[in-house]
Amino acid sequence: MNISDKTAHCVKDTGGPLISSWLRRFGTSPGCDDDGEDIQAYASNSAKAYKSLQPSRIMIHGRVLALSAFVALAAASPTQLELGSDNAYCIVASGNQDGAPVVIQDCSTAAYDNRAWNISALPDRFPKGPEPIAVFGNKCLDVTNGNKVDGTKLQIWTCDSLNTNQQWILTTDNTFMSVNSTKCIDLTDGSKTNGNQLQIWECDGRNTNQRFFGVTAQGTAHSVYVEAGFIPGSTAERPVMVATSNADGAPVALATHNNFTGLYPGGNQTWFMQDFPGSGPITTYDGSKCLDVTNGNDANGQKVQIWSCVEGSTNQQWMKTPSGSSIQWVGHNKCLDITDGKQVPGTELQIWDCDENNFNQIFVPFQN
Incomplete structure (x- = not known):
């Protein structure tokens, strides 16, 4: 199926609430069967969402969809x-x-x-x-x-x-x-x-x-904004992950997509991060600053921050979890987490034990 094809395809949610949340923004309709929430997605306007999904998480007409066809580039890959x-x-x-x-x-x-x-x-x-x-x-x-x-x-x-x-x-x-x-x-x-x-x-x-x-080679870095959290039944626009400033030690928090400067005048919502299963730094401010675990402390509730990128720093290495729904600190069973579950602008982000069923750990990148 070519991404320019406007033919409707029935996409069955096989991964809990996450898939429906991701694709809701691209249009839904009553589905094709009665097993879970079915979603009507159009290839013509879903390309960005497909880039964020993992092949094992979506089925079309009962078959696993290999998403690489949607995002393959003409040039040879590394x-x-x-x-x-x-x-x-x-x-x-x-x-x-x-x-x-x-x-x-x-x-x-x-x-x-x-x-x-x-x-x-x-x-x-x-x-x-x-x-x-x-x-x-x-x-x-x-x-x-x-x-x-x-x-x-x-x-x-x-x-x-x-x-x-x-x-x-x-x-x-x-x-x-x-x-x-x-x-x-x-x-x-x-x-x-x-x-x-x-x-x-x-x-x-x-x-x-x-x-x-x-x-x-898997793990190409893309320029993305990152939607955070999930509230079952809600159709409200989700907040995005924002670096509150480019100063070392600045918190990373939630803000309204494309309207974050009122809360954080020097903030930035543009990140560069790896495709799953790649691992590496998540950078912002043109690659000069990295998402960083403060002091490398792996205790639950430890806040994350912005810090100058240091090549090889273990505090700055991240990857997507196998489901693709969460962002995990490499080498630790700790994931990016919304503090106290407050999915509203101004909430700072922390790390917590990874839990694929925790809506506070859902972070979905969309290409800019």
Whole structure:
């Protein structure tokens, strides 16, 4: 179904009150069956809502709808390089500076920018390349000092099209061979410990330490506003999440969508956040400030704040929960929460134990 198609489709709510809340704004009508609340949604005016939903949460005519078709872009997406023997682990650049080690890391804890590699094409029946494997736009996967012997570690370095240390042949057995050598990217000692720096080693297509599969990197950051909370039966416009100012330590609170400056003259309702299942910072003020857990305190009721973004700060790492309905602090069973359930402008936000059934933890991003 193309998003320009104006044909009505019956969308059945399979995820509790959340889906109906999200789609109510795009129009409803009596549904197709008697199982739960059915919603009539038009593809032509629902594109923004679909971007916020997860495929497992919506069914059309009884079948799970793969939402990627609605949001696919014509341009090739950055590639996530997953370990063939365990796709929970990815090749990750540990930093954005020359010489930063290239390591193995749990994909779910690695920031999108550090694991999204630009590769022109993956192999099918024939090898591809030689070509660079780039990250951060201008850094390339690099054999340290060009020393193409077993055990040489991998790093990133500023891309140079003439540098053969940065040229790779993508083979049909899913190994990545350094040009002018018989050495391939290799998981050092076969260890999946986060931060284990990758190396090159004599190529062997049977060696599971050398097999990596490319998939579209999940977790693209989007400019969004975030609606908060849910009140059953209410059709009132929901408040949005607002940074009350750009000063370090400023609270994060609720305000009226597009009318927040009366309450917070220096506030901002525009955020940049990752698609599920991506994780990373949630930024505002053009990326200079981040949503931050005050003092890194994980006690229930701890307020969140705005703070200058610090690369790698664990207080500033967030992800959507599996249902897509809540925003969770990475590494903790704590979710963004509306204090005391007061879903009104002026209420500050806090963290609390994650609970998918808690309406105070529903935060729905819509693209600007």
